[in-house]
């Protein structure tokens with residue numbers, strides 16, 4: 639299939655080239671490493687859980703995998719469906735919460751969950767992990783990618799103001815230790831601030847929850863801030879600190 643114009647961009651360019659600078663950091667250190675790690679293959683059945691507008695789903699479908707996507711945000715799924723209509727890659731989308739996946743048991747070879755679980759409570763994360771286990775075939779792969787919990791700590795450049803790619807401003811300056819909900823403040827590409835309520839999950843939370851649910855850990859990786867990622871979105875600040883975290887597991 640030949641892709642042109644917007645369709646080409648939808649499939650081959652970072653979202654951030656359309657103006658959202660924050661997302662480019664996520665592209666470099668979250669989305670692309672996640673796609674590489676999950677390594678969806680031609681003919682595999684793959685689920686993009688929390689698919690948003692379908693960026694990850696489309697990238698995986700381009701490998702020849704049969705891709706399904708679901709997200710609880712109707713407007714996001716609508717965007718994904720519109721892109722699919724403009725340039726079909728055979729992806730099937732549903733509006734659904736990932737804590738109750740609308741798919742049969744043992745259906746998928748792989749499940750991707752990228753940049754989703756900071757929006758979910760520990761209970762919701764555990765429900766999703768149990769659901770991913772149910773819908774995966776034996777030895778099926780689950781990949782989770784989240785912002786690294788270090789960026790929410792007081793010593794992180796995001797809290798000390800030494801960087802401007804995301805300025806996190808919790809109300810106090812205490813370290814975070816337990817899973818907790820808090821309000822973070824980001825700066826968008828126009829320099830305007832906006833806030834978002836997210837969950838802090840400690841670094842050992844996902845490995846523990848995944849092991850308890852019947853997954854074995856295949857690979858864990860920390861993505862450190864790079865000059866390339868910062869420069870790509872016109873931001874400044876230190877490099878080399880933990881910024882994103884990915885964990886690849888296998889159902890047993």
Ligand SMILES: C[S@@+](CC[C@H](N)C(=O)[O-])C[C@H]1O[C@@H](n2cnc3c(N)ncnc32)[C@H](O)[C@@H]1O
Pocket residue numbers: 669687688689690691692693694708709710711714734735736737751752753754755757758762
């Ligand atoms: C930052 S976007 C990431 C979208 C996509 N995974 C990507 O990387 O391009 C987060 C998405 O997760 C979805 N989400 C978060 N928690 C969810 C849940 N429990 N069930 C379904 N969708 C969820 C949100 O609606 C949102 O579309």
